[in-house]
Amino acid sequence: MRPLFHPALKDIKPEAILYALSDPERVAIFVKLAGANSGGTCSALADLGDRVIPKSSLSNHFKVLRESGLVLSERQGVEMRNQTRCTELDERFPGLIKAILTAYGQLPGQPKTD
Amino acid sequence: MRPLFHPALKDIKPEAILYALSDPERVAIFVKLAGANSGGTCSALADLGDRVIPKSSLSNHFKVLRESGLVLSERQGVEMRNQTRCTELDERFPGLIKAILTAYGQLPGQPKTD
DNA sequence: ATCAACAGTTCCGAATTTCCGAACTATGGA
DNA sequence: TCCATAGTTCGGAAATTCGGAACTGTTGAT
Numbered sequence: 001m002r003p004l005f006h007p008a009l010k011d012i013k014p015e016a017i018l019y020a021l022s023d024p025e026r027v028a029i030f031v032k033l034a035g036a037n038s039g040g041t042c043s044a045l046a047d048l049g050d051r052v053i054p055k056s057s058l059s060n061h062f063k064v065l066r067e068s069g070l071v072l073s074e075r076q077g078v079e080m081r082n083q084t085r086c087t088e089l090d091e092r093f094p095g096l097i098k099a100i101l102t103a104y105g106q107l108p109g110q111p112k113t114d
Numbered sequence: 115m116r117p118l119f120h121p122a123l124k125d126i127k128p129e130a131i132l133y134a135l136s137d138p139e140r141v142a143i144f145v146k147l148a149g150a151n152s153g154g155t156c157s158a159l160a161d162l163g164d165r166v167i168p169k170s171s172l173s174n175h176f177k178v179l180r181e182s183g184l185v186l187s188e189r190q191g192v193e194m195r196n197q198t199r200c201t202e203l204d205e206r207f208p209g210l211i212k213a214i215l216t217a218y219g220q221l222p223g224q225p226k227t228d
Numbered sequence: 229a230t231c232a233a234c235a236g237t238t239c240c241g242a243a244t245t246t247c248c249g250a251a252c253t254a255t256g257g258a
Numbered sequence: 259t260c261c262a263t264a265g266t267t268c269g270g271a272a273a274t275t276c277g278g279a280a281c282t283g284t285t286g287a288t
Contacts, residue, residue, distance in 0.1 A: 001236085002237090002238095014218050015136050016136075019133070022129050057276060059237055079235055094213075100210065168247085174266095192256060193255095193263085
């Protein structure tokens with residue numbers, strides 16, 4: 001297994017962020033991670049309620065999230081610990097993540113007003 | 115030629131906005147439109163400096179921008195007048211467009227601090 | 229040490245999407 | 259009417275996405 005790639009903060013591209021978050025499944029995953037109710041493992045995030053994401057697809061989603069700079073993944077024993085890079089990201093792209101999650105009506109702790 | 119489709123404000127989906135603006139060429143077009151230095155016609159926006167977008171591709175870009183709700187197009191004689199729907203959009207998704215354009219370092223009248 | 233179980237990745241083929249040249253359509257002017 | 263211009267649609271090659279099956283790496287049990 002080749003080592004997981006994470007871009008340095010300065011190398012994070014807005015187009016990659018927008019692309020990654022233009023898929024509602026990935027948004028759902030990212031939001032759950034940001035909420036951090038789960039342990040941040042992949043399999044804990046597979047269940048979307050209406051559908052269970054196949055694991056190869058899930059692995060792909062995480063790859064996209066990771067390589068866009070949205071998520072940090074590190075192996076911990078047999079499983080993968082994932083966390084968002086929100087704090088860093090907000091430094092590089094102020095307000096971006098918040099505005100996106102708000103648009104999706106998914107900003108944690110903020111009820112949908114829609 | 116079938117009539118051009120524009121979504122109603124309430125039907126605009128964040129995923130469509132993000133997808134549309136995850137392509138740097140479309141962002142460049144959108145920024146030029148927002149700046150409105152050009153007349154807003156398609157052909158006036160084809161020249162990106164480093165490359166001229168082929169017209170079928172340009173037409174496709176406008177379709178994506180239009181159907182995502184970012185742009186309003188109306189025929190005026192032989193040409194097409196395009197304008198952004200920024201004001202409406204900011205009502206529906208507060209701060210989103212601004213945050214995205216800032217991330218791209220392309221907010222009109224705002225120099226890149228990068 | 230070997231084996232089994234499990235989390236996640238990689239491989240690869242089918243289906244979908246993107247890209248763009250060529251053909252086409254609509255409008256206005258000579 | 260015929261031509262020029264602005265943009266759309268068509269169609270096929272190339273690239274991307276999706277997901278099942280096979281694989282890898284780690285842990286725990288025997």
